[in-house]
Amino acid sequence: MGDKVDGPAPSPQQARAQASAITSGGPATGAEAAPTSQLRALFDGPRLSPGQRRVAQYLIEHLTEAAFLSITELADRAGVSQPSVTRFASAVGFSGYPALRERLQSIALGALAGGPGEEDRANELQAAVDAEIQNLEHLRRDLADPERVIRVGRELSRSTPLTVLGLRISGSLAEYFGYAARRIHPDVRLVTRGGSVACDALLQSREAGGTWVLAFAMPRHAQETLAALRVAREAGLKVALITDLALGPLAEEADVTFATGTGSRLVFDSYAAPGLLAAALLQAMTDADPERTQARLEQYEQVADQQQFFLRD
Structure with a gap:
């Protein structure tokens, strides 16, 4: 039986939690025509916003009821x-x-009429990992x-x-790259705030002799990121962009675009492939000037030993 759905609609926070709930379940049976398989085939292809994912998750979990609900x-019920x-x-x-x-009604009625049995609900965390494995496989082919x-x-x-730009949720990737790049590069400038702050930082970087910006732009793509890239280009900086889309306004402002998939099976995206791509660029930077790299790392x-930055394992 499905979960009880009577009562007041959940708040957005409750709905978000419900949509990403970790539930146990046996492995999928592989019956491609099962209702859940059909729904996943419909919903897994396009990139959905967090709110849209809540709708998809609600439909998957409550198909026989949801298929006959009005839009209101x-x-x-989905909290959107x-x-x-x-x-x-x-x-x-x-x-x-x-x-x-x-x-939806066609799928639901087919199940009620004795169509293919419903598969056991897949573990959502395993499905998210599977999606990331696929992203990494695509990246592996791209790096051939x-x-x-x-x-x-x-x-x-x-x-x-060297300026490293990452605004809003992309800031985490920029922070990672900037932290590591400072170990091997003498002047890395991290920009994680948009608007006039980003503008000032980019203009100062160019005035100081900088030639490149590495920008991260993960969904949802921020208007601030597009504005910052335009400032960089107008100032004469070249832009290398790590994002999830090879085409679009952000890519149009980049001199080089590395497009790789992000994990979108959970309410919040995961970034296995972009993170690995960032690490690959760091490796390329170390290989570009091995003597400087060795000297700076030593x-x-x-300093780390003198200041006891780290625990001794």
């Missing part, structure tokens, strides 16, 4: 707005909610020819100062 009722449901229907390939509901990574790593190594280790 579905929005209330009615426009969010409409946008969700469009995102998964339907002309609107009525067309989506018709398809490493020349572009080597070339960009060389250019980043030569840029003094110097850092001496």
Whole structure:
């Protein structure tokens, strides 16, 4: 039996928690025509916003009831707005909610009429890991020819100062890259605030002799990031971009774009492939100037030992 759905609609925070709930379940049976398999086939392809993922998760978990709800009722149950449901229907390939509901009803009625049995609900964490493995497989194929990574790593190594840009949720990747790059590069400038702060930092970097910016732009893509890239280009800086889309306004502002997938099975994205790509660029930077790399790493280790930065394992 499904979970009880009567009562007041969940708050957005509650709905977010429900959508990402970790539930136990046996391995999937692989029956491709099972209702859950059909829904996943519909929902797994497009990139969905966190609100849209809540709608998808609710439909997967409550198909037989949800397929017959009005748009208002579905929005209330999933904890989102009615426009969010409409946008969700469009995102998964339907002309609107009525067309989506018709398809949901067909799947639900097929199951009630004795169609293929429902597969055991897959472990959501394992599904998220599987999606990231696929992203890494795509990245592995992209890196079959490493020349572009080597070339960009060389250019980043030569840029003094080197600016690393990551706004909003992309800041975590920028922080990682900046932390490591400072071990091997003499002047790394990290920019994690947008607006006039980013503008000032980019202009100062160019005035100081910088030639390149490495920017991270993960979904949801921020207007501030696009504005910062335009400032960088206008100032004469070249832009290397790590993002999830090879085309679009952000890529148009970049001199080099590395597009790789992000994990989108959970409410908040995960970044296995972008993180590995960042590490590959760091490796290319170390290889571009091995003598400087060795000298700086040795110097850092001496300071770390003197100041006792780390525990002795």
